[in-house]
Amino acid sequence: xxxxxxxxxxxxxxxxxxxxxxxxxxxxxxxxxxxxxxxxxxxxxxxxxxxxxxxxxxxxxxxxxxxxxxxxxxxxxxxxxxxxxxxxxxxxxxxxxxxxxxxxxxxxxxxxxxxxxxxxxxxxxxxxxxxxxxxxxxxxxxxxxxxxxxxxxxxxxxxxxxxxxxxxxxxxxxxxxxxxxxxxxxxxxxxxxxxxxxxxxxxxxxxxxxxxxxxxxxxxxxxxxxxxxxxxxxxxxxxxxxxxxxxxxxxxxxxxxxxxxxxxxxxxxxxxxxxxxxxxxxxxxxxxxxxxxxxxxxxxxxxxxxxxxxxxxxxxxxxxxxxxxxxxxxxxxxxxxxxxxxxxxxxxxxxxxxxxxxxxxxxxxxxxxxxxxxxxxxxxxxxxxxxxxxxxxxxxxxxxxxxxxxxxxxxxxxxxxxxxxxxxxxxxxxxxxxxxxxxxxxxxxxxxxxxxxxxxxxx
Amino acid sequence: xxxxxxxxxxxxxxxxxxxxxxxxxxxxxxxxxxxxxxxxxxxxxxxxxxxxxxxxxxxxxxxxxxxxxxxxxxxxxxxxxxxxxxxxxxxxxxxxxxxxxxxxxxxxxxxxxxxxxxxxxxxxxxxxxxxxxxxxxxxxxxxxxxxxxxxxxxxxxxxxxxxxxxxxxxxxxxxxxxxxxxxxxxxxxxxxxxxxxxxxxxxxxxxxxxxxxxxxxxxxxxxxxxxxxxxxxxxxxxxxxxxxxxxxxxxxxxxxxxxxxxxxxxxxxxxxxxxxxxxxxxxxxxxxxxxxxxxxxxxxxxxxxxxxxxxxxxxxxxxxxxxxxxxxxxxxxxxxxxxxxxxxxxxxxxxxxxxxxxxxxxxxxxxxxxxxxxxxxxxxxxxxxxxxxxxxxxxxxxxxxxxxxxxxxxxxxxxxxxxxxxxxxxxxxxxxxxxxxxxxxxxxxx
Numbered sequence: 001x002x003x004x005x006x007x008x009x010x011x012x013x014x015x016x017x018x019x020x021x022x023x024x025x026x027x028x029x030x031x032x033x034x035x036x037x038x039x040x041x042x043x044x045x046x047x048x049x050x051x052x053x054x055x056x057x058x059x060x061x062x063x064x065x066x067x068x069x070x071x072x073x074x075x076x077x078x079x080x081x082x083x084x085x086x087x088x089x090x091x092x093x094x095x096x097x098x099x100x101x102x103x104x105x106x107x108x109x110x111x112x113x114x115x116x117x118x119x120x121x122x123x124x125x126x127x128x129x130x131x132x133x134x135x136x137x138x139x140x141x142x143x144x145x146x147x148x149x150x151x152x153x154x155x156x157x158x159x160x161x162x163x164x165x166x167x168x169x170x171x172x173x174x175x176x177x178x179x180x181x182x183x184x185x186x187x188x189x190x191x192x193x194x195x196x197x198x199x200x201x202x203x204x205x206x207x208x209x210x211x212x213x214x215x216x217x218x219x220x221x222x223x224x225x226x227x228x229x230x231x232x233x234x235x236x237x238x239x240x241x242x243x244x245x246x247x248x249x250x251x252x253x254x255x256x257x258x259x260x261x262x263x264x265x266x267x268x269x270x271x272x273x274x275x276x277x278x279x280x281x282x283x284x285x286x287x288x289x290x291x292x293x294x295x296x297x298x299x300x301x302x303x304x305x306x307x308x309x310x311x312x313x314x315x316x317x318x319x320x321x322x323x324x325x326x327x328x329x330x331x332x333x334x335x336x337x338x339x340x341x342x343x344x345x346x347x348x349x350x351x352x353x354x355x356x357x358x359x360x361x362x363x364x365x366x367x368x369x370x371x372x373x374x375x376x377x378x379x380x381x382x383x384x385x386x387x388x389x390x391x392x393x394x395x396x397x398x399x400x401x402x403x404x405x406x407x408x409x410x411x412x413x414x415x416x417x418x419x420x421x422x423x424x425x426x427x428x429x430x431x432x433x434x435x436x437x438x439x440x441x442x443x444x445x446x447x448x449x450x451x452x453x454x455x456x457x458x459x
Numbered sequence: 460x461x462x463x464x465x466x467x468x469x470x471x472x473x474x475x476x477x478x479x480x481x482x483x484x485x486x487x488x489x490x491x492x493x494x495x496x497x498x499x500x501x502x503x504x505x506x507x508x509x510x511x512x513x514x515x516x517x518x519x520x521x522x523x524x525x526x527x528x529x530x531x532x533x534x535x536x537x538x539x540x541x542x543x544x545x546x547x548x549x550x551x552x553x554x555x556x557x558x559x560x561x562x563x564x565x566x567x568x569x570x571x572x573x574x575x576x577x578x579x580x581x582x583x584x585x586x587x588x589x590x591x592x593x594x595x596x597x598x599x600x601x602x603x604x605x606x607x608x609x610x611x612x613x614x615x616x617x618x619x620x621x622x623x624x625x626x627x628x629x630x631x632x633x634x635x636x637x638x639x640x641x642x643x644x645x646x647x648x649x650x651x652x653x654x655x656x657x658x659x660x661x662x663x664x665x666x667x668x669x670x671x672x673x674x675x676x677x678x679x680x681x682x683x684x685x686x687x688x689x690x691x692x693x694x695x696x697x698x699x700x701x702x703x704x705x706x707x708x709x710x711x712x713x714x715x716x717x718x719x720x721x722x723x724x725x726x727x728x729x730x731x732x733x734x735x736x737x738x739x740x741x742x743x744x745x746x747x748x749x750x751x752x753x754x755x756x757x758x759x760x761x762x763x764x765x766x767x768x769x770x771x772x773x774x775x776x777x778x779x780x781x782x783x784x785x786x787x788x789x790x791x792x793x794x795x796x797x798x799x800x801x802x803x804x805x806x807x808x809x810x811x812x813x814x815x816x817x818x819x820x821x822x823x824x825x826x827x828x829x830x831x832x833x834x835x836x837x838x839x840x841x842x843x844x845x846x847x848x849x850x851x852x853x854x855x856x857x858x859x860x861x862x863x864x865x866x867x868x869x870x871x872x873x874x875x876x877x878x879x880x881x882x883x884x885x886x887x888x889x890x891x892x893x894x895x896x897x898x899x900x901x902x903x904x905x
Contacts, residue, residue: 091797160643161624163799164634176634196809205789206808219810226813230820230894231827233887236873240866241891247862248899256716256756257856260900263807270809330609330621380617381609386624417640 083437084310086366087183087209087320088348090340092328093162095384096373096391096420098337099135100151100407104128107410111376115333115384123149125403134342137349141395146352148399148457150392151407153429154422158372158388158415162328166371170208172430173447181209182430183318184217185445186438190317191215196266197273197309198317202302207320216266221298222305223277223314224285226270242271273314277305286312289357293346297324300343303351311358317438327370331383344368348395356397365396365437365458369426376410377418388419392429398437400459404429428452460733461726463744466752470499473854474752480759480905481714482506482746483550485767487515488851503746507588507739509549516546519776527779530574534782536567537792540580541785542776544766555587555742556580557762558713560792563598563630564800565607567793572603572662576793579603588739591706591731592697595630599693600653602666608798611653611666615674620647625798627696633709637701638681645678646696649687697736703728707741712803714745716755723748756904758806761788764815767905768822768897771851780821788814807903819897827890830883837874837885839867846892855901863892 101117102108105128109116120130121139129151131139141147155174159165168174172182180188183199191198192215199210199217206219220226233241249265252258279285286308292300302321309316324347325340348366355361369392374384389408405424407413415421431442431449436458442449468474475495479486483506486494494502519527519542521535529539544553560583567576579601586594598604599622605611608622623646627638638646652673656665668689678687680695687695696702707727711719719727727741734740745751759767765781765788785791789811795801826849828835835842843863847853855863870888874880896902 159635160640161628161634162797163628201808201810203810204787205811206805208805211805219808221810228813228816230891231824232830233891233894235887237870237884237887237891240870240873241895244862244866244891244895245898247865248859248895250858250862252856252858252900254756254904256758256904257900260758260807260903263809263812264898264900267809267812330619331612379619381612381619383619385620 081363082315082317083439084316084364085183085318085433085438086306086364087207087318088323088344088366088368089207089320090323090325090327090344090368090370091166092326092370093165093372093374093386094327094341094370094390095329095333095337096151096370096387096389097376097384098333099132099341099391100129100149101132102128102407102410103130105407105410111410112378114382115378125149126151126407128409129407132338132341134338135345136342137345137347138393138395139345140349141352142401145401146395146397146399148394148401148404150394150404150424150429152373152389152405152413152420152423153369153392153426154372154389155425155427156422158419158422160372160386160388160417160419162371162386167208169369169371169426172209172427172445175447178447179211180213181207181211182445183209183320184212186434186440187215187217187318188212189440189444190438194269195273195315196270197314200316200319202298202306202319202321207322210318210320216262216269218266218270220270220274222302223274223309224279224305226274227278228271243268245271276312277309288354290350290354292350292354293343295324295343295347297343299324300347300350303347304354307351307354307358307360310355310360310364323368329374329383330379330385331381333378333383352395361397365394365399365433367429367433368393368395373420375417375419376414388415388417389422392426394429394433394457398458400456402456404455404457424455425452428455429457432457460729461722463723463726463730463747464749465744465747466499466749468749468752470502470752471495474499475502477752477905478502478506478746479550480763480767481751481757483554484544484763485770485905487770488773499747503743506551506746507743509552512552513548514543514546515548516773516775518542522778522780524777527776529577532779534779536573536577537782537785538776538779539577540792541762541766541769541781544762545769545775551742552584552587555738556583557760558710559583559587559594561713561795561800561803562709563604564795564798565603566795566797569607570603572606573793575603575606575663580793588742589737591736591738592693594738595626595693595697596690598630599626599650599689600666600668602655602663605653605655605666606663610650611655611663613647613651614654614672615648615651616672618644618647618651618674620644623647623650623692626650626692629799631696631702631705632699633701633705636705637699642680645680646692648674648676648678649680649692650689652689703731706731710738710741711745714742715748715750716757717750719748719750723750758803758904760801760803760806761785761790761811761814761818762792764788764903765818765822768819768902771853772822772826772849774822774825778821781818784814784818784821786814787811787817812898815903816894816898819894822897823890823893826893828886830886833886833889834882835885835889837871837881839864839871839888842867842871842885842889842892845889846896849893850896853896853901855896855899859896859899859901863895866895867892 120133123129170181171178187199196216196218201207201219210217246268249261277285288304292304323344326336355364370390373390374387379385408423431446431452432454434440434442472491472495476486476491527535527539529535547553582597609619610622613619620643624643628634652668654669654672655663658664731741867888874884
């Protein structure tokens with residue numbers, strides 16, 4: 001890579017990375033937490049505490065409240081292993097008719113004269129459908145019976161606005177006014193007031209699905225990217241300064257002020273939780289037992305960090321990420337879609353292998369979703385416009401691998417707008433996930449939960 | 460016509476400071492006091508009728524002292540605009556430009572031309588307080604928008620409904636308010652006719668309206684029928700009965716916490732319609748409304764926060780770092796997250812808060828005192844006073860003040876009797892206090 005800021009080929013994330021790395025120069029050297037050394041017999045709990053202890057030694061900070069922190073970690077690491085749900089969002093409305101193309105439907109080529117796909121592996125459960133040629137990773141996992149396919153997931157009277165439809169999916173209801181996310185409400189039921197990591201967005205900002213009414217949740221770019229410092233402040237004074245962050249977060253009657261204070265208090269807790277993962281000049285914050293796809297997009301790096309956090313016993317419950325790629329393909333669909341799907345699918349396969357290598361696979365389910373699918377008829381601009389039912393997946397060793405809903409066919413399965421109708425409701429998937437995987441009565445989280453079926457999602 | 464309520468309470472420096480945050484990017488040294496002397500009515504008049512533009516302080520540069528290249532160099536677009544926010548004599552004009560950038564949220568991630576983005580930015584700047592109808596006409600044919608929402612892909616032969624839908628949903632009416640899916644498709648037909656060429660090396664070029672690309676047939680929009688064109692499409696949206704309420708509520712949300720009460724909303728809508736869809740009188744009325752002064756605080760957006768810190772201490776643009784720093788905090792200008800713009804209710808979370816910490820530490824860099832050389836009093840209260848003076852004596856909540864004081868006391872106590880520590884810890888504590896003030900909830904909101 002050249003040092004040219006002006007080259008058009010240089011991506012934003014790459015520049016940001018370089019700038020951040022540059023900004024990090026001159027940081028006081030701190031001992032990072034190390035990945036769990038295989039075969040040492042060291043428990044996760046002692047590993048995390050050791051990493052922290054090494055760092056505290058540098059800061060000389062016995063006053064950090066280590067014992068309370070250690071207790072929290074110990075409780076999280078020795079308590080019953082919590083099931084973890086990872087939500088992966090394909091933003092923009094991914095074209096379900098390309099992700100699982102109905103090449104066996106006699107009308108497919110008529111609707112998709114230029115965008116019609118050939119090749120890809122057929123889907124064992126429905127021989128009309130074929131995996132997109134770029135989703136080799138998902139195809140592989142499906143052949144291992146680790147993928148539940150939802151070929152036409154959505155809701156009736158689909159809203160074709162990105163924002164409205166995404167909002168419905170995020171809040172778990174077709175209500176414009178609900179302000180908490182469905183995973184946020186789940187966390188409000190099972191979570192604790194001192195653990196921001198229970199709901200974690202691996203992103204530059206918080207996923208709305210994780211918005212809680214009362215309990216803290218967190219957003220980080222990656223576990224090894226949560227450092228704070230200030231020029232010409234070091235040693236004991238720096239430790240005091242960082243510990244003072246929490247004291248700025250006291251409640252206030254003004255709602256905006258109070259929100260800012262609440263986030264400040266969460267930052268304080270999260271910073272301490274992630275201390276063992278901070279990288280230094282010579283050591284990464286964590287390592288992985290598998291090799292993730294190389295990309296400018298943060299998705300594979302974030303999945304790698306997620307697996308490392310789970311391996312270290314950090315108390316995560318619900319995690320949200322955005323998949324790489326452009327899915328709002330009004331034009332030039334073919335190339336853009338293939339590129340995004342390839343990286344997403346390859347990364348998810350690697351993540352699954354990572355979890356398997358670390359012995360964590362039975363604790364994690366990954367839910368892939370998009371706010372809608374796209375119109376059956378391509379738009380004459382080598383693209384497709386907003387549609388109704390979309391495609392979704394549930395991935396993991398515990399995923400039942402039994403299709404939810406079905407592809408309704410292009411002859412009778414389109415609505416009056418020419419969009420594929422949903423054959424399964426996203427809220428019934430949420431309800432099943434809550435009850436079969438997360439162990440919570442769905443009626444405590446999803447409005448009118450009793451109305452929705454409970455497809456078998458977990459084995 | 461119903462009158463919009465106006466604030467009648469005290470208009471001192473504190474109220475003037477809040478007005479400067481809402482209508483601009485916070486005060487420079489002495490600015491709030493100066494504005495307070497005018498009284499509310501004249502202060503708002505001065506902001507909404509600012510006269511010719513001039514700039515305070517030195518021209519912007521990158522970190523090596525070179526002039527910015529906003530059309531060409533990555534990130535220079537962001538700092539070029541940030542410089543205007545910091546140095547302009549017309550803060551409300553820049554603030555309205557930011558409002559329209561969020562309202563008609565166009566991202567260079569889809570346009571891929573800083574020149575076209577800056578041309579659109581100039582459109583917002585020059586028309587931002589005039590007629591909304593004219594603004595929407597200009598936005599509809601703006602090349603950056605034509606690329607962003609496929610306006611120039613939308614032709615008689617292959618209609619593309621992207622712009623038609625967002626124009627109603629996000630720009631004029633609101634989701635599901637007063638239009639149907641049929642209206643979306645019919646509007647898309649009316650909006651056909653724009654096109655552009657592609658030239659290798661320069662990209663999209665020669666944006667124009669070509670009647671041959673326009674669908675001349677009859678369209679039925681909002682139950683009216685006619686051989687409508689793009690101008691009719693805009694006119695029908697702006698004259699739709701559900702538009703004034705959408706316009707007023709959305710505009711209000713940029714300046715005042717919460718929603719306007721029914722009487723206020725009604726009076727503002729009347730004002731908007733009777734003025735012929737003029738923006739300036741509605742903004743002026745909102746800036747004088749009691750809710751702005753008596754209501755809750757608003758969270759500053761990252762660009763506003765950054766510009767505000769720089770204005771407060773009189774630092775100009777001497778680095779392009781603000782681009783990636785504001786991105787970390789969740790707002791890189793010219794790259795809104797999507798066509799709905801930034802979510803003003805969700806600026807702060809643990810990731811974006813960290814971005815703000817980094818912004819503050821970059822603002823402080825040139826002023827960081829050297830613990831080996833500088834001298835600071837070994838006295839917690841005096842150190843807090845000194846740090847507040849550095850930030851031009853902002854008013855802080857009691858709880859923040861006491862948190863600062865206990866931090867300073869604890870930090871000094873660590874020095875015990877070691878004389879080198881007593882000297883250096885006082886200096887480092889001063890540096891740290893400045894940082895903590897800048898990230899306090901008091902500074903994140905106004």
